[in-house]
Amino acid sequence: MIALKGAEVSAKIKEEVEELLTGLHDRKPKLAIVRVGERPDDLSYERGALKKMESFGLQAESFAFPEDITDEAFKKEFEAINLNKEIDGILLLRPLPKQINEKDIEHMIDPGKDLDGISPENIAKVFAGDDTGFAPCTAEAVIEVLKANNIALSGKRVAVVGRSMVVGRPLSMLMLKEHATVTICHTRTENLKETCKHAEILVAAAGRAKMIDASYVGDGAVVIDVGINVDEDGKLCGDVDFDSLEGTASMATPVPGGVGAVTTAVLARHLVKASLSRQ
Ligand code: NDP
Secondary structure, three states: OEEOOHHHHHHHHHHHHHHHHHHHOOOOOEEEEEEEOOOHHHHHHHHHHHHHHHHOOOEEEEEEEOOOOOHHHHHHHHHHHHHOOOOOEEEEOOOOOOOOOHHHHHHHOOOOOEOOOOOHHHHHHHHHOOOOOOOOHHHHHHHHHHHHOOOOOOOOEEEEEOOOOOOHHHHHHHHHHOOOEEEEEOOOOOOHHHHHHOOOEEEEOOOOOOOEOHHHOOOOOEEEEOOOEEOOOOOEEOOEOHHHHOOOOOEEOOOOOOHHHHHHHHHHHHHHHHHHHHO
16 A cells, blocks of 8 residues: 655645745745634644745744633634735635624635635635635645645546535545546445445544545555544544554555645745735
């Protein structure tokens, strides 16, 4: 089984970013990472994103707010970031605490700065197959992993486990645009194992540590693991039991070191594109 490493895909995207940066006349695009509270997974994503922006030659600044910030106060702060001319793109770490109306923020964010595709305008574009907006970075990262490894989607049977607006749904639409035949699975799916086993490309985005083992995977299938979970020993793991796939899957992404590394590279590319379209 071949391990599909995210670092190689990220390096390819870095070359593309460097090429795009030549069109920017010395101006370094700037990302704003907006965080409310101190959730460990937010902090870890933030660290990864800051490191990636720096290694891609881009600027990034964190805007952190207390967990108990009011809806009104947060919206005021968010609007200032949204209007700030020095900022080319925004990454909002979610979910937000309950007192903040996340829907309002999705409508507020400038679609041109909405690098992770949360605004209704960008989501509509993903569903319409229009690539002039920003798709959610993780969903796009999965497409990048497949493309970089010459895994064609056209005509292929794909099963996506998960139907969230962050991963499962937008990813299914991006795959449909590439002419795959996509089955979207969720907790009410009957015969989940059989559906997954029938797929030539299986994507796990359920958020359930190691739930997908070899019994879900057809011979020679490609398995993409989007999950980021912590196992019973406190170690980072995916939704897929990677080691169990040996002898069944032809290729699979590891966790860590798979899709996650590509997500922040896609974020960097979105940032440069946002910056280019503002000049
Ligand atoms: P959500 O919890 O929002 O969605 C999970 C989806 O999986 C739901 O649609 C749910 O179905 C489905 N699901 C859960 N359990 C099962 C099951 N046993 N059988 C079938 N379907 C199931 O998660 P996200 O989409 O936000 O994230 C998914 C995973 O991806 C998480 O591990 C998250 O940490 C990771 N992630 C990784 C990123 C990266 O950069 N690599 C970025 C973002 C997320 P239902 O709708 O019926 O409840």
